Amino acid sequence: MYDDDLTGTAEAIAARRTRLAPGIPRHYHPLPYFGAANLLALSAITFSLLNLHAVTFWEWLLVPIAFLVANWVEYRVHRGPMHHLTPPWKILFQRHTRQHHVFFDNTHMSADRPQDYYFVFFPCWAIGLVIITAALFAFPLRMLLSRNAGLLFFAVAIAYYLAYEWLHLSYHLPADSFIGRTWLVKKLRRLHTAHHDVTLMTRCNFNITFPICDRLFGTLDTRMKSPAKPR
Ligand SMILES: [Zn+2]
């Protein structure tokens, strides 16, 4: 990364993308990955919801709690190992700081080709890892609280991951696309675009989805530092 020209000129971004492009697997296309991730995630969520039975008020309360826990995990992982080389999690730093942030900067947020979304999505095995991790946390909840509590936590965790992938993708679609023009995406993309400024990426806007923890921990930056318009 540090040998790259990190300025936002068209020549610099083209050079960086040319250097990183050979890292995209030869037959990669984002649709099979994203389709399978959606299918698996929605199946897991549906399975959980269909198995709920007579949910009490206190059990429903677990939904916002699980959502806030997921928001905090997103914040911590992004602010920590995704932007700071941390030995057991080197792959997160490699994929995020050294690839995603080099491929997309605040002046070039969208991809040129569908294959370029390889540098936006998590690796294809991530959805499996998320399901297993969510189940590992849901199981003790089921034991300690109730079956409904475990199922609700599991469903919220998977839904949050899916929201992360959808929202992050939407920020990196062309700003004038159907999804890119929606009110919510326009608002949230502004925050993520500021985060893609190379001088700000370790300082602000670590929530990719909803900036709750950024607000809580004082790292929310609603200004666009760069006067350049993202494309
Ligand atoms: Zn991004």
Ligand SMILES: [Zn+2]
């Ligand atoms: Zn980042």
